[in-house]
Amino acid sequence: MLRPTTGATQQFFAVAITLAVGAIAPGAATAQSAEGASSAPAEVTFHKDIEPILQRSCQNCHREDSVAPMELLTYEQARPWARSMKRRTAMGRRAGVMPPWYVEQNIGIQEYKYDPSLSVEEVAMMGAWADAGAPRGNVADAPPARDFGDGGWTIGEPDLITKLPELIIGGEQPDWWGEIETTSVGNTSDRYVEALEFREVNDVLDTEDSRETVGGRFVFHHMIWSTQVIGDDGAQDELREEDTTTGWPVHEVGRNADTFDPQAGRLLAANSSVVSNSVHLHSNGRDTKSHLEIAWKFHPEGYEPLLEPARRSLGDGLNIDIKPEEADQQLHAYTVLQEHQKLTTFEPHLHAPGQRMCLEAIWGNHIETLTCAGYDHNWVRTYEYADHTAPILPKGTILHITGYMDNTTANRNVPDPRNWQGSGNRSVTNMFIDLGIGVKLSDEQFLEQMEERRQAISWRTGDHVIGCPLCPYDDLTIADVTEEDAEDGDAGETSETAETAAQQ
Numbered sequence: 001m002l003r004p005t006t007g008a009t010q011q012f013f014a015v016a017i018t019l020a021v022g023a024i025a026p027g028a029a030t031a032q033s034a035e036g037a038s039s040a041p042a043e044v045t046f047h048k049d050i051e052p053i054l055q056r057s058c059q060n061c062h063r064e065d066s067v068a069p070m071e072l073l074t075y076e077q078a079r080p081w082a083r084s085m086k087r088r089t090a091m092g093r094r095a096g097v098m099p100p101w102y103v104e105q106n107i108g109i110q111e112y113k114y115d116p117s118l119s120v121e122e123v124a125m126m127g128a129w130a131d132a133g134a135p136r137g138n139v140a141d142a143p144p145a146r147d148f149g150d151g152g153w154t155i156g157e158p159d160l161i162t163k164l165p166e167l168i169i170g171g172e173q174p175d176w177w178g179e180i181e182t183t184s185v186g187n188t189s190d191r192y193v194e195a196l197e198f199r200e201v202n203d204v205l206d207t208e209d210s211r212e213t214v215g216g217r218f219v220f221h222h223m224i225w226s227t228q229v230i231g232d233d234g235a236q237d238e239l240r241e242e243d244t245t246t247g248w249p250v251h252e253v254g255r256n257a258d259t260f261d262p263q264a265g266r267l268l269a270a271n272s273s274v275v276s277n278s279v280h281l282h283s284n285g286r287d288t289k290s291h292l293e294i295a296w297k298f299h300p301e302g303y304e305p306l307l308e309p310a311r312r313s314l315g316d317g318l319n320i321d322i323k324p325e326e327a328d329q330q331l332h333a334y335t336v337l338q339e340h341q342k343l344t345t346f347e348p349h350l351h352a353p354g355q356r357m358c359l360e361a362i363w364g365n366h367i368e369t370l371t372c373a374g375y376d377h378n379w380v381r382t383y384e385y386a387d388h389t390a391p392i393l394p395k396g397t398i399l400h401i402t403g404y405m406d407n408t409t410a411n412r413n414v415p416d417p418r419n420w421q422g423s424g425n426r427s428v429t430n431m432f433i434d435l436g437i438g439v440k441l442s443d444e445q446f447l448e449q450m451e452e453r454r455q456a457i458s459w460r461t462g463d464h465v466i467g468c469p470l471c472p473y474d475d476l477t478i479a480d481v482t483e484e485d486a487e488d489g490d491a492g493e494t495s496e497t498a499e500t501a502a503q504q
């Protein structure tokens, strides 16, 4: 394991103490309400202040042919919702807040890709606008209307869209698990994927009432899937099986887009098909015909990944014991990183009683909360760290997740809080997992990544870097690693890893 030199260790303690004090600063309440914030400008108008927020953070969903019940494109459409918008944007990072994005703003890493959430100032502005009677202001201040020619995908205009087969689920049918017909993706050359996004398209209108259940009118609750190259006989091409099968993050109801580390694009081999034997449908209360679409964004032809994906096995499916009629119940799970890793996403996965999850990294006596996020099982979110905030963690780091469960009537996702809840697959039983992903780093890549990070954030001696316990030690070398491992008797293996990395 890497260890800082003695001089650095003292600095390290000083930093850790400052950090701990910062983390429990007064006012660090769980669900932050912005109602107390008072930084809104005096005269807030629709065209000048509110419209840009709606364009950036709301209109992807609040427009025709998208998921939300009403449109928020024009002043006339937004005006009647002013009070409701004030309320829904000021709820704090918990179920119900708009937009559905739950990273808490008072702890941990704050910069994520495709973060649509409102700043404290913007929330205050929404409130001030509603309180002032929702004034229109000057049309000349309006930003140009958004162009949805790209289909309104968060990842931007896709390079390819794959439509999966239609499935039907009856209004009174129980949960269904099964396979979908293997479907050609439509790519004819090997491509590396930069980002992808799912959309469920079904025949229940967003204005129709659907059963008050998790997922609302949407019926695809998950799809665990891979892409594979399938021959004319329907079997997988055995010769290329190893290097043409790619696993992708599981799709879940209400889930947002996936992006991969820019240096770890995933292969979509030429002529791939989507293969899944694990689709989970959950009825929305009426007969529904539905299919999924996958939008792909590729790296340019000729792109080669430099880093390999890593998964972390972090969760507990055994000890879930959720008592009836009780809020703030906690679950804990741990894992130890066996290799250096950059965590690129955090993805709390709970079920209906899930209320919140925190991810913590423990390295020696360095204990740091990376992310705390509220949870709403209607809106499964994956949080993608920005390139310059993704945690870079040494092997041996302990990752710890805490799940917070609310099994009371205050949690509208729970059908009947008088029930005890345990573990299981159905939408009414429970899971407790961080489905986040990351990339593996060799010793050399680990040092390189930390150097890149220091440059990206204009690091100066003494600066603490959240999520990167060794970043403050810019004098670490591979020799530190081999020397350490020599004591453990496996120096040979480590220096070989370092050599291989050096050759790449």
Ligand code: HEC
Pocket (backbone or CB within 6 Å): 053, 054, 057, 058, 059, 060, 061, 062, 067, 068, 069, 081, 084, 085, 088, 089, 096, 098, 099, 100, 116, 118
């Ligand atoms: C990811 C999609 C999505 C985004 C982004 C989004 N909404 Fe929503 N919104 C929905 C859906 C779906 C509903 C209906 C379900 C619910 O009430 O939670 C909704 C409900 C609402 C409601 C309540 C409507 C009612 O019937 O009372 C308001 C108000 C609202 N949104 C405002 C906003 C504002 C303002 C933004 C941006 C700051 C925003 N939403 C961003 C999808 C979205």
